[in-house]
Amino acid sequence: MKFFNVKTVRETLAIIDEQFRVFAEPLLLPLHEALGMVLAEDVTSAEQVPPFARSAVDGYAVQAKDTYGATDALPAFLDITGRIEMGKGADILLGEGEAQYIPTGGMLPSGADGIVMIEHVEEVGQLLNVFRQIAPGENVIRAGDDVQIGDVVLRKGHRLRPQDLGVLAAIGHNAARVFPRPVVGILSTGDEVVPPDKAELAPGEVRDINSIAIGAAAQQAGAEVIYGGIVHDDYAAFLQRARALLERVDFLLLSGGSSVGTRDFSVQILEALGEPGVLVHGVSTKPGKPTIIARAEQKPVIGLPGHPASAMIIFQLFAVPILERLSGMTNDARDLRLDAKISRNIASAVGRSDYIRVKLEEREDGLWAVPVFGKSGLISTLVESDGMVEIAANKEGILAGENVKVQLFS
Numbered sequence: 001m002k003f004f005n006v007k008t009v010r011e012t013l014a015i016i017d018e019q020f021r022v023f024a025e026p027l028l029l030p031l032h033e034a035l036g037m038v039l040a041e042d043v044t045s046a047e048q049v050p051p052f053a054r055s056a057v058d059g060y061a062v063q064a065k066d067t068y069g070a071t072d073a074l075p076a077f078l079d080i081t082g083r084i085e086m087g088k089g090a091d092i093l094l095g096e097g098e099a100q101y102i103p104t105g106g107m108l109p110s111g112a113d114g115i116v117m118i119e120h121v122e123e124v125g126q127l128l129n130v131f132r133q134i135a136p137g138e139n140v141i142r143a144g145d146d147v148q149i150g151d152v153v154l155r156k157g158h159r160l161r162p163q164d165l166g167v168l169a170a171i172g173h174n175a176a177r178v179f180p181r182p183v184v185g186i187l188s189t190g191d192e193v194v195p196p197d198k199a200e201l202a203p204g205e206v207r208d209i210n211s212i213a214i215g216a217a218a219q220q221a222g223a224e225v226i227y228g229g230i231v232h233d234d235y236a237a238f239l240q241r242a243r244a245l246l247e248r249v250d251f252l253l254l255s256g257g258s259s260v261g262t263r264d265f266s267v268q269i270l271e272a273l274g275e276p277g278v279l280v281h282g283v284s285t286k287p288g289k290p291t292i293i294a295r296a297e298q299k300p301v302i303g304l305p306g307h308p309a310s311a312m313i314i315f316q317l318f319a320v321p322i323l324e325r326l327s328g329m330t331n332d333a334r335d336l337r338l339d340a341k342i343s344r345n346i347a348s349a350v351g352r353s354d355y356i357r358v359k360l361e362e363r364e365d366g367l368w369a370v371p372v373f374g375k376s377g378l379i380s381t382l383v384e385s386d387g388m389v390e391i392a393a394n395k396e397g398i399l400a401g402e403n404v405k406v407q408l409f410s
Helices: 009-019 162-170 210-220 235-248 266-273 308-327
Strands: 027-030 059-062 076-083 098-102 114-117 121-124 127-130 152-154 175-179 183-189 224-231 251-255 276-281 292-296 299-304 338-342 353-363 366-371 387-391 403-408
Touching (some): 009 276, 009 292, 183 210, 183 235, 210 251, 210 308, 235 266, 266 292, 299 308, 308 353
Parallel strands (some): 183 251, 338 366
Antiparallel strands (some): 121 127, 276 292, 338 403, 353 366, 353 387, 387 403
16 A cells, blocks of 8 residues: 555645535523533624622722812812612712712612722811812723623634623523533554553554543543544454444544554554545655544544654644534644744755654743654653644744744644
């Protein structure tokens, strides 16, 4: 078997964008269960937030003009005519030359247009000495300053964060219509692969790193994970296990078995799982060239490289975008990258995208990306790294001090 029609990274991402979409029906979840889920509809507010004008500080509600010219040496004198309580309406009209005590969050009384902070006043019986002038609107949060009626507060395709749940609660929603979390299945392959809990390794055996690391990365990306265990290099057993796991999941990941070795069955398996079959076999990238991407009916299937560093980088490059689409996301998380300077020269081959693992260092002159070199079979290089830098296929390398974009590992 040979690599055929090797794709660039950009071509592969374009295929992913074209081939994969959310196919699950939305569901309605209480807000306390919706963190990390993706909205299935725009959310428009039917009310304004806050619903009334309120104070941003502890102080006194006044008419701003009554404070003009007030100083420590020559204060303004106002009559205290009331005290506003939290959670209650401000029922007393505030007139010229008057002040009413108001706590932070209290309702602004009619007639008032500003708040003098409590630090700038002194109570003397029912008289208020004001030592600082304020402008109209100072220290006041107006009705609707946060959200107006008819505002689209959140868009379809947005992954819900804690602050997003807060704004939904503020406009009176106790539930959100979201897409279900995609379910990812992981099946490790290889005669040499054994479970991580095996105490004594026989000669030639290696513990299954990828299913644990990739499964955790999938959970961080918002998926639920089903671990399919380990299958040996037997075509019939491999196909049976892969088919059974595919029926239970939305996205199947095969760890190992994606190269051109005579006992690597991933391509045949992916072709046999369903139409249209293999979409990409081989990507012009280092590490991770022997990557396979397929579609079995609606479901994506990826054959990941067996080496841990390669598998994790390919997961970030291609599996995360697929998960974003299966989740219903429309705001692309891959665009969230840090700017840094590379600390040394790195050569690269034209025609291939190289992904260099880097550790970030904050120095006096800014953020620097320090390469972490090592073979793709070494998981320790990922432990030492904060992210990766792409050397584009049309470049022969990057020079020390050059500005780069660092894609952070999840």
